[in-house]
Amino acid sequence: MGEVIHFPNKGLLKNLNKKPKLSQEEISRIQLLNDKRTADQLSESLAIDILTVLQEHISDMQKSEFIADLAILIEVIKSTLYREHDLKHPIQEIIEKIATVKILQNGEKVTELNYRPILNKEEEGDIEIEFVPETD
Numbered sequence: 001m002g003e004v005i006h007f008p009n010k011g012l013l014k015n016l017n018k019k020p021k022l023s024q025e026e027i028s029r030i031q032l033l034n035d036k037r038t039a040d041q042l043s044e045s046l047a048i049d050i051l052t053v054l055q056e057h058i059s060d061m062q063k064s065e066f067i068a069d070l071a072i073l074i075e076v077i078k079s080t081l082y083r084e085h086d087l088k089h090p091i092q093e094i095i096e097k098i099a100t101v102k103i104l105q106n107g108e109k110v111t112e113l114n115y116r117p118i119l120n121k122e123e124e125g126d127i128e129i130e131f132v133p134e135t136d
Helices: 024-054 064-084 091-098
Strands: 099-103 109-114 128-131
Touching: 024 064, 064 091, 091 099
Parallel strands: none
Antiparallel strands: 099 109, 109 128
């Protein structure tokens, strides 16, 4: 049998389980980054699912217009996830300008979309869309 060399057990392992002390600001910053990362990853995952479904219904997914539409759709999803964590996203300002949720007398919520605040003057017309949920 050979000689066994014993590993030193004093002094080397004393800091093994200690975590660095973080300030409240550092903790908040880390939480913010984690929330953003989670929202970004989920929206990217949903984008793949959306593309999978749309490929059966869209004839040319390489058209610039389709790619732009999809990018906006993904940003709106990301904005929704950001809002869940009280995070700001630039598209939220656009949503606030065009979307109004109204509560009907029966308690049902409907969304009215008015694009006038963001359209160019020459593009203005009677564009008003109201989403009314289907009831059975």
